[in-house]
Amino acid sequence: MKTLMKWSLKDYHDLIDNGLLADKNVELLEGELIEMAPESPLHSYITRTGTQYLREKLSGLALVIEAHPITLANSEPEPDIAIVKPHAHNYKNRHPFVEDIFLLIEISNKTxxxxxxxxxxxxxxxxxxxxxxxxxxxxxxHVFFNPDNNDYLNKINISTGIITTQSFPDLELVIEQLFSW
Incomplete structure (x- = not known):
């Protein structure tokens, strides 16, 4: 039987601080170092255009972060887009925590x-x-909300029209502008 070594957040940060992950494209998930898939041009394009649109719509309401870490209990993933509380100075010495996060978005092509x-x-x-x-x-x-244990209680799929978020229900986002297919 093979046992994998689990990494703590401190271990992971030590690896980063010591330059041991400088040439690696990894994220920490549940104590494991996971290699991140390379981005296709379409993935990058949709992330950029979606981020730009969200920044325009959420100006003054939230900070829209593109492809940077968030800190969870034993994970430090790098979602494609994170919408977080707008206190940017809070993130000078730490990444956003769960209580800072309004919404996470992953752009999925091959994953x-x-x-x-x-x-x-x-x-x-x-x-x-x-x-x-x-x-x-x-x-x-695929929209998931109302987390409960290891799943979400609610899920909807939407492909056209208007979408709103739980945190900003009065803000209407046009899907075709949000993600230019």
């Missing part, structure tokens, strides 16, 4: 099963209020 299963379970377990997976291939958004 759909992983984003809809493993990442969703981690985010639900941690209490992330709302999680979206942008399914590039099927041109739809």
């Amino acid at each position: 759909l099963a992983y984003d809809l299963n493993d990442k969703k379970k981690i985010y639900a377990k941690e209490g992330i209020k709302e999680y979206w997976v942008v399914d590039i291939n099927n041109r739809q958004i």
Whole structure:
């Protein structure tokens, strides 16, 4: 039987601080170092355009972070887009914590099963209020909200029209502008 070594957040930060992960594209998930998939041009484009649109719509309400870490209990994933509380100075010495997060978004091209299963379970377990997976291939958004244990109580799929968030229910986002397919 093979036993994997689990890494703590402190261990992970020590590896980063000592430059041991400088040439590695990894994130810490549930104590394991997970290699991140390279981004296709379409993935990058949709992330950039979605982030720009969200920054315009959420100006003054939230900070929209593109592809940077968040800190969970024993994970430090790098979601494609994180919408967090707007106190940027809080993030000078730490990454956003669960209580800072309004919404996480993963743009999924080749990693759909992983984003809809493993990442969703981690985010639900941690209490992330709302999680979206942008399914590039099927041109739809999987919206999860109301976390309960390792899953979300509610899920909807949407591909056109208007979408709102749990944290900003009066803010209407046009899907075709949010994610330019």
